[in-house]
Amino acid sequence: MKVSLVGVTGYSGMVLYHLLSQHPQVEKILLFGHSATATNENHRSTSGLPSYLNISDPLLPYDCQTIEERSDVVFFATPAGVTSQVAQPLINDNFPVIDLSGDYRLKDPLQYQKWYHKEPVAKETLRKASYNLADLSKPTSNYVANPGCYATATLLGLAPLVINHLIEPDSIIVDAKSGLSGAGKKLTTNSHYAYINENMLPYKVNQHQHIPEICQQLHQWNDQVNSIQFTTTLVPMTRGILASIYAKAIKPTSTDQLQEVYQTFYADHPWARVYLDGFPSVKNVSHSNYCDLGISYNEATNTIFVGSVIDNLVKGAAGQAIQNMNHLFNFDETMGFNLIPDIP
């Protein structure tokens, strides 16, 4: 199949290119940039792609028609606010899209406006997109809204507890930490080396755009869950997310019982690994598509703790996008993943 990719010069776009180029079903990758500034196919030498990428393919100016005529699916690894502007013709034609941004994740346009501070697309258009956490479901439409990185770590950590009604619905607290690549390639004051090196800071407290996305999915699993307490912290790592999740048990339980619940829940899910001894670290999943989970119960406080780790660029973005492509085209879910975690 032929695949189009918009945003190869970004962090998740580069990882996506890497994964697509080793996917056995992908014979051609067409690269698209901004509509106005990218060069055309005849100007390979000034393609605008950094030479370290070692990509000989040209970067084409963004154009829906070319994408539809010359490929079978398009990935958008572009910031929020791009697909809401450019993807409508693809939706009208029911062309397969996998969107890594948050533009089509929330069903309620007012929620998007509130949390992303951008203009939403119309509600009817949002209905045509399917938010799909690829480890637990398959897309129900051709427009796939790939989940956010923090949301992925959090939802995979909470799914067995929420779906099995094992926790007090209003007791969820998530303390999530991310490496800097989660913020993309643009430089900000907080991501400047001199500031973030040897440093850590909470940011977007109670304002993070993944809060409504997480609540939307949790509510779908269990309609008694309406809100969560969610804090994000930037830590001086390149890759990785650790979501530390806390919730009150509905009734007293034990670590052994909970580990069994998680093992049963994830038994047929190749990318989720449940630890029976200790807790996973972000290095355990680095450069891989795994989500590793460790669970503990504190009977003194009746609190369940779950540690959920992912690589934000793979499971949190490009890897999950490939899983969603595999679902969309009925390939085996694990196809194209020749990845094992690499330490250090």
Ligand SMILES: NC(=O)C1=CN([C@@H]2O[C@H](COP(=O)(O)OP(=O)(O)OC[C@H]3O[C@@H](n4cnc5c(N)ncnc54)[C@H](OP(=O)(O)O)[C@@H]3O)[C@@H](O)[C@H]2O)C=CC1
């Ligand atoms: N980084 C992560 O860990 C994760 C990211 N995401 C989401 O994935 C998307 C990409 O993130 P990330 O890779 O971090 O972002 P980057 O900032 O690293 O890269 C953004 C890419 O989008 C391109 N781009 C920007 N505007 C346009 C436009 N109008 N038309 C075409 N191309 C455009 C940029 O091109 P140029 O180089 O020319 O500027 C660049 O290639 C975002 O929506 C992000 O929220 C989701 C999960 C995790």
Ligand SMILES: CC(=O)N[C@@H](CCC(=O)OP(=O)(O)O)C(=O)O
């Ligand atoms: C470390 C860091 O800054 N992370 C980003 C995650 C961005 C992201 O994944 O954006 P989406 O909303 O499109 O999913 C953040 O907290 O905003």
